[in-house]
Amino acid sequence: MQEAKGANLSKERLNRIKRLKKAIIAIVLTMMIVPTIICIVLVVKVITLQNEVDDLLALKDKSDGTVMQEESTIDVAGSESETDTGNREDEQTTEPPNDDNQTPDGDELPEGKYAYLTFDDGPSSNTMEILTILEKYEVKATFFVNGHTGDKMVSRYKAIVDMGHKLGIHTYSHDYDKVYGGLDKFADEVISLREYLFNITGEDVTLFRFPGGSSNTIVDDIKPYIKWLHDNGYEYWDWNASSGDATGKPITAQEIVNLCVEYADRGYKELVILMHDTASKDSTVEALPALIEALQARGYEIITIDERSTPVQHR
Numbered sequence: 443m444q445e446a447k448g449a450n451l452s453k454e455r456l457n458r459i460k461r462l463k464k465a466i467i468a469i470v471l472t473m474m475i476v477p478t479i480i481c482i483v484l485v486v487k488v489i490t491l492q493n494e495v496d497d498l499l500a501l502k503d504k505s506d507g508t509v510m511q512e513e514s515t516i517d518v519a520g521s522e523s524e525t526d527t528g529n530r531e532d533e534q535t536t537e538p539p540n541d542d543n544q545t546p547d548g549d550e551l552p553e554g555k556y557a558y559l560t561f562d563d564g565p566s567s568n569t570m571e572i573l574t575i576l577e578k579y580e581v582k583a584t585f586f587v588n589g590h591t592g593d594k595m596v597s598r599y600k601a602i603v604d605m606g607h608k609l610g611i612h613t614y615s616h617d618y619d620k621v622y623g624g625l626d627k628f629a630d631e632v633i634s635l636r637e638y639l640f641n642i643t644g645e646d647v648t649l650f651r652f653p654g655g656s657s658n659t660i661v662d663d664i665k666p667y668i669k670w671l672h673d674n675g676y677e678y679w680d681w682n683a684s685s686g687d688a689t690g691k692p693i694t695a696q697e698i699v700n701l702c703v704e705y706a707d708r709g710y711k712e713l714v715i716l717m718h719d720t721a722s723k724d725s726t727v728e729a730l731p732a733l734i735e736a737l738q739a740r741g742y743e744i745i746t747i748d749e750r751s752t753p754v755q756h757r
């Protein structure tokens with residue numbers, strides 16, 4: 443009786459020890475597995491976040507590339523000045539251009555990389571030389587012109603169109619007081635140049651570029667001007683690459699090429715290069731051959747802005 447009781451007791455103790463062992467093993471296993479799972483989850487999270495950070499940094503890089511300048515040389519309308527006259531201010535904008543993902547109306551350009559050489563403020567005594575270089579390389583460009591009178595100027599507008607390039611309106615006077623002195627004056631600046639260009643070339647031009655760009659600091663609120671343009675069937679373009687030829691200080695042809703190539707190497711699918719066609723911008727002309735070759739070497743097709751292109755706009 444005593445013995446049987448003792449045997450029962452030790453069996454019970456053995457069972458208890460077994461249960462205790464199982465419990466300890468379960469606890470140890472749990473303590474190992476849970477942290478491992480947490481670790482795995484955290485690693486995955488970190489990788490995902492790292493990718494997001496990389497994407498954001500890439501985006502930031504892209505928009506940093508749009509710190510640009512445009513000159514505001516005022517060529518007095520009605521004069522056929524062969525030298526730059528008027529004030530010159532530098533403007534800077536840090537506005538990013540619209541993303542490349544916008545779908546343009548109508549037909550789209552075939553997949554590829556496109557560079558747009560845009561020349562502002564012309565025509566000038568440099569226009570014909572620019573046209574000769576473009577012809578040699580069989581590339582087309584876009585000229586955002588102002589209203590200049592005189593036989594020579596008239597023949598330059600005609601040459602731009604006859605040689606297959608595109609005209610854009612850059613306002614008649616480029617005089618900020620007139621251009622941004624209210625919607626009435628603005629409309630007059632746009633319409634009078636449109637009519638002038640139509641009379642000379644037969645082209646009805648609805649492509650537009652704001653003097654100073656749409657992010658200029660002269661006008662408090664550009665939105666009404668943009669609305670007027672759109673309401674009246676115009677489309678405006680800014681740029682996402684500045685050639686640097688409007689900084690106010692002399693720039694060499696090589697510096698212009700280097701600057702543009704820097705932008706090209708950012709990989710824009712549509713590279714809109716801001717340049718100037720004025721009498722004093724000789725280094726812009728000089729830079730053209732090397733610039734065209736550098737762009738083509740990077741796979742860019744150089745074409746005029748057309749309705750299939752996606753506008754690059756600061757605002």
Ligand SMILES: [Zn+2]
Nearest residue numbers: 513562563653
């Ligand atoms: Zn301009």
